[in-house]
Amino acid sequence: MSNYILLTGGAGYIGSHTALCLVRAGYKVISFDNYSNSSDEALKRVEQLSGEKIVTITGDIRDQAALTAVFSQYTISAVIHFAGLKAVGESTQLPLHYYDNNVAGTITLCRVMRHFNVKKLVFSSSATVYGDAKEVPIKESAPRSATNPYGQSKLMIELILEDLVKAEPDWSVALLRYFNPVGADISGLIGEDPNGIPNNLLPFIAQVAVGKREQLSVFGNDYPTPDGTGVRDYIHVADLAKGHLKALEYLQQHQGIEAINLGTGVGYSVLDMVKAFSARNQVAVPYKIAPRRPGDIASCYAEPTKAKQLLGWQTEKTLADMVQDTWHWQSQNPNGYKS
Secondary structure (H helix, E strand, O other): OOOEEEEEOOOOHHHHHHHHHHHHOOOEEEEEEOOOOOOHHHHHHHHHHHOOOOEEEEOOOOOHHHHHHHHHHOOEEEEEEOOOOOOHHHHHHOHHHHHHHHHHHHHHHHHHHHHOOOOEEEEEEEHHHHOOOOOOOEOOOOOOOOOOHHHHHHHHHHHHHHHHHHHOOOOEEEEEEEOEEEOOOOOOOOOOOOOOOOOOHHHHHHHHHOOOOOOEEEEOOOOOOOOOOOEEOEEEHHHHHHHHHHHHHHHHHOOEEEEEEEOOOOOEEHHHHHHHHHHHHOOOOOEEEEOOOOOOOOEEOEOOHHHHHHHOOOOOOOHHHHHHHHHHHHHHOOOHHHO
16 A cells, blocks of 8 residues: 555544554555644654654645645545634634635645546535434435534535536545544543633533633533433544544445445433543533523434445444543643643
């Protein structure tokens, strides 16, 4: 296998775990990342864990010359496209920044890929493309809509890639719609290291548990769910990384475009997560109930059958694994990669 897999955003949370999974499966990996929300320390630790070298290149996916240089220097067989801004709240404040980075960046990437005749692409999409789904569990065929610029940018990219494959049927594209990635590598060496205040529940819980934050705010306890708090489908990042490996293998054999949910098919509430974290790790997680946030939905979990049928993939990690691995990472690295 002399060809490389290019990971845009390869130093990020999901990118670094996928890099580790690919290297362990015998692939050669290039990470292309501008480090706007990631650390090169993550890839150093991936090398430490795997004993293999990763080619790391600093660059921005909007920079056509920088991408062209990478494709000129290395023989690349496929791209896994993680690079993107991902904070829902921030996207409502900076919509142009989000559309420029996520949408324009993807168009630039696809232009360069086409120029070098690299037509296998795994795209990091999101369950946000389902908007406020009318039915759960959510199937891939559910209507798409978005409630914020972040989700809108993911949806736009899906539509652009669908049009591209219609026009050029020799492309092979997987749209992986993630639900809620959590957890960390079992070693505790790599994990989620958010900038500033975490946008996601589990890193926030972990930072409260480690003493970085005073308490967790639970936004709304009057939703139509078993305990009134929002229900989500949490998927361990190690399972998610394997989903990318399986998608890559699938694209070697198939042309066209497929949208595939990556989730467990099980929903847990905010309070389920707090209690599981506290019980498994024997740490206190103080919380208070706060008003609902605009744009939050009551319940969202995947119908994951298609991933099993198409990719032969399903999740293996349990809720206990998710909270234990998160705490292992956070307690060893209280300040993330700066620890």
